[in-house]
Amino acid sequence: NKDIKILAIESSCDETAASVVKNGREVLSNVISSQIALHTLYGGVVPEIASRKHIEKINQVIEEALKEANTTLEDIDAIGVTYGPGLVGALLVGVAEAKAISYATNKPLVGVHHIEGHVSANYIENKELEPPFLCLIVSGGHTHLVLVKEYGEYEIIGRTRDDAAGEAFDKVARAIGLGYPGGPKIDKVSKEGNKHAIEFPRANIDDAPYDFSFSGVKSAVLNHINSCKMKEEEIQVADVAASFQNAVVDVLVTRTIKAAKEFGMHKVCIAGGVASNSALRQAMKEACTKEEISLFYPSPIFCTDNAAMIGAAAYYEYKKGTRHGLDLNAVPNLKI
Numbered sequence: 001n002k003d004i005k006i007l008a009i010e011s012s013c014d015e016t017a018a019s020v021v022k023n024g025r026e027v028l029s030n031v032i033s034s035q036i037a038l039h040t041l042y043g044g045v046v047p048e049i050a051s052r053k054h055i056e057k058i059n060q061v062i063e064e065a066l067k068e069a070n071t072t073l074e075d076i077d078a079i080g081v082t083y084g085p086g087l088v089g090a091l092l093v094g095v096a097e098a099k100a101i102s103y104a105t106n107k108p109l110v111g112v113h114h115i116e117g118h119v120s121a122n123y124i125e126n127k128e129l130e131p132p133f134l135c136l137i138v139s140g141g142h143t144h145l146v147l148v149k150e151y152g153e154y155e156i157i158g159r160t161r162d163d164a165a166g167e168a169f170d171k172v173a174r175a176i177g178l179g180y181p182g183g184p185k186i187d188k189v190s191k192e193g194n195k196h197a198i199e200f201p202r203a204n205i206d207d208a209p210y211d212f213s214f215s216g217v218k219s220a221v222l223n224h225i226n227s228c229k230m231k232e233e234e235i236q237v238a239d240v241a242a243s244f245q246n247a248v249v250d251v252l253v254t255r256t257i258k259a260a261k262e263f264g265m266h267k268v269c270i271a272g273g274v275a276s277n278s279a280l281r282q283a284m285k286e287a288c289t290k291e292e293i294s295l296f297y298p299s300p301i302f303c304t305d306n307a308a309m310i311g312a313a314a315y316y317e318y319k320k321g322t323r324h325g326l327d328l329n330a331v332p333n334l335k336i
């Protein structure tokens with residue numbers, strides 16, 4: 001069997017990324033140019049700035065990825081690219097670039113769903129992992145519980161009704177003065193706080209046991225802050241952060257384990273930026289051990305947006321025969 005090398009491109013949000021992945025699991029290079037410092041000035045991602053930065057960086061990032069992988073475009077078997085969901089202007093940069101490379105080199109083009117990328121990040125360091133498994137995807141834009149039945153075959157069994165988990169982290173962090181991006185900051189400061197200091201609500205949704213809602217816990221934090229201000233009490237940032245994080249982690253873990261048992265899944269994966277949260281990892285580990293479920297998760301560098309995960313997903317799509325034409329377009333609200 002011939003080795004398949006894929007050049008993958010990711011530009012759906014605020015990271016310009018390119019990677020070369022061999023046979024879906026071996027990362028030969030993983031180059032990420034982050035715009036976070038730039039967007040921090042505005043307290044969040046500014047779409048127009050993101051697109052402009054992607055254009056400035058993308059050629060250089062791809063060149064580096066090829067060089068680091070010690071390879072050339074001639075040696076690549078296919079080009080994988082995220083075409084949705086995401087910011088349309090940001091996605092278009094990667095899609096146009098991938099189409100241009102595909103046209104110039106006459107190599108197949110494989111469009112990838114960003115969430116499928118996050119799921120596939122788990123294949124990179126867990127060589128023995130194969131479907132079927134249950135995956136919890138928690139990022140800045142998404143919160144999904146997905147049954148991965150086969151490579152590239154997904155069934156969504158739960159999703160957020162309002163804010164994504166990462167979005168809630170970012171908003172709460174801003175409210176307690178920790179700045180952007182909030183997830184990693186809450187994770188860090190929580191280590192100094194008491195997670196039982198404040199009892200924040202855990203939302204259940206009637207008739208949808210695997211759906212999530214994070215707007216309630218977010219509002220509860222905001223109310224808590226306002227009431228502290230009214231009473232002229234000092235806000236205990238570490239306690240608020242730890243208690244908020246605990247409420248979110250509790251819901252994520254409980255619902256994931258419930259779903260794993262209900263659907264008879266003995267393997268659970270977590271993915272997306274929030275999957276690098278240390279409290280989530282710890283709580284999920286304990287719960288899975290107790291239920292005799294094998295838990296998999298990627299290293300933090302493969303949890304947040306990167307192109308290696310897109311290369312892993314593109315490989316399995318390529319093997320299935322997925323090919324896109326030069327009419328491939330960015331789809332900001334792409335469904336899985």
Ligand code: KG4
Nearest residue numbers: 139140141166183184187273274277304305
């Ligand atoms: O997957 P990702 O890079 O981008 C999206 O596709 O959305 O996820 C970014 C999100 C942000 O909301 C960020 O605050 C959150 O992941 N995040 C974390 C941690 N690291 C990143 N949330 C909680 N704890 C962390 N350690």
Ligand code: ZN
Nearest residue numbers: 118139304305
């Ligand atoms: Zn993402």
